[in-house]
Amino acid sequence: xxxxxxxxxxxxxxxxxxxxxxxxxxxxxxxxxxxxxxxxxxxxxxxxxxxxxxxxxxxxxxxxxxxxxxxxxxxxxxxxxxxxxxxxxxxxxxxxxxxxxxxxxxxxxxxxxxxxxxxxxxxxxxxxxxxxxxxxxxxxxxxxxxxxxx
Amino acid sequence: xxxxxxxxxxxxxxxxxxxxxxxxxxxxxxxxxxxxxxxxxxxxxxxxxxxxxxxxxxxxxxxxxxxxxxxxxxxxxxxxxxxxxxxxxxxxxxxxxxxxxxxxxxxxxxxxxxxxxxxxxxxxxxxxxxxxxxxxxxxxxxxxxxxxxx
Numbered sequence: 001x002x003x004x005x006x007x008x009x010x011x012x013x014x015x016x017x018x019x020x021x022x023x024x025x026x027x028x029x030x031x032x033x034x035x036x037x038x039x040x041x042x043x044x045x046x047x048x049x050x051x052x053x054x055x056x057x058x059x060x061x062x063x064x065x066x067x068x069x070x071x072x073x074x075x076x077x078x079x080x081x082x083x084x085x086x087x088x089x090x091x092x093x094x095x096x097x098x099x100x101x102x103x104x105x106x107x108x109x110x111x112x113x114x115x116x117x118x119x120x121x122x123x124x125x126x127x128x129x130x131x132x133x134x135x136x137x138x139x140x141x142x143x144x145x146x147x148x149x150x
Numbered sequence: 151x152x153x154x155x156x157x158x159x160x161x162x163x164x165x166x167x168x169x170x171x172x173x174x175x176x177x178x179x180x181x182x183x184x185x186x187x188x189x190x191x192x193x194x195x196x197x198x199x200x201x202x203x204x205x206x207x208x209x210x211x212x213x214x215x216x217x218x219x220x221x222x223x224x225x226x227x228x229x230x231x232x233x234x235x236x237x238x239x240x241x242x243x244x245x246x247x248x249x250x251x252x253x254x255x256x257x258x259x260x261x262x263x264x265x266x267x268x269x270x271x272x273x274x275x276x277x278x279x280x281x282x283x284x285x286x287x288x289x290x291x292x293x294x295x296x297x298x299x300x
Contacts, residue, residue: 031191034184038224041181070220074188 025086032078032091035071042067050132061128062120068135069117072110076103090148105142112138175236182228182241185221192217200282211278212270218285219267222260226253240298255292262288 042064048054049061079102084093095102112135119131192214198204199211229252234243245252262285269281 027191030187034187034191037180037184038188041177041184067220067224070217074217 023080025080025083028078028080028083029087029089029091032075032083033089035075035078039068039071042071046132050129056125058120058123058125058128062117062123065113065117065120065128069110069113072106072113075109076106092146092148095146102142102146105138105145109135109138109142173230175230175233178228178230178233179237179239179241182225182233183239185225185228189218189221192221196282200279206275208270208273208275208278212267212273215263215267215270215278219260219263222256222263225259226256242296242298245296252292252296255288255296259285259288259292 045054046061046064049056079091079095081096083089084091084096112131116128116131116135120128195204196211196214199206229241229245231246233239234241234246262281266278266281266285270278
């Protein structure tokens with residue numbers, strides 16, 4: 001039994017090594033940019049409602065918030081070691097020098113997007129607008145520190 | 151009251167028109183390619199398990215299947231009228247000539263990815279492998295007809 005467990009662990013470790021090796025920096029950069037593109041696609045209609053450019057549509061806002069809450073936790077895996085170079089990227093090299101801080105900011109984003117999804121689902125426009133500010137703040141806090149200015 | 155309703159409807163229609171006009175073909179193409187990239191990112195580790203290149207990991211497979219089931223319904227909005235041109239795209243113009251058929255294929259994908267997510271969550275490897283074939287078949291059926299060969 002013990003032997004089986006060790007063999008299985010070795011296989012798992014080998015698999016992780018293979019998987020890690022298989023993800024090229026270009027692929028990780030392309031992937032994380034895709035997650036941000038999808039977040040942006042869903043963010044824009046929310047901003048339009050927040051700024052009263054379009055009428056408030058609670059169901060639509062909730063749908064977009066739900067998607068962003070699902071996407072946010074998928075960002076971090078797009079920043080593996082070594083993916084600071086390899087393709088055009090707006091990610092500053094500081095990310096990999098301060099990975100604990102970067103992860104903490106990503107956790108903030110995950111928490112605030114989840115809170116936005118929950119409050120939007122509950123249907124209170126005022127509370128949703130308040131939580132939107134916090135969520136946008138979590139985006140900005142990370143962009144200010146870790147995204148290159150264009 | 152009636153006047154208010156009409157005014158609200160007019161505002162909603164105007165908003166829709168503005169939103170539709172605001173989505174440029176380039177943005178839609180970039181968006182849909184991002185959804186496909188995210189689907190691919192999660193698809194690859196599943197294929198590796200299906201082909202026994204990596205050991206079966208039911209929890210990991212289920213996580214990836216869940217993500218793809220969430221992403222699949224977000225594809226269709228990336229194909230608005232007029233987005234057959236505007237940037238590099240592998241989407242054939244036939245999509246917009248056969249939109250009902252294309253939508254039907256997208257519905258098949260949504261159904262099969264949802265089924266894969268459900269069966270993977272239930273944890274039966276054999277059934278998951280069977281459903282994976284159906285899901286990959288739904289991808290291929292659409293690619294064969296509507297994706298340009300590179």
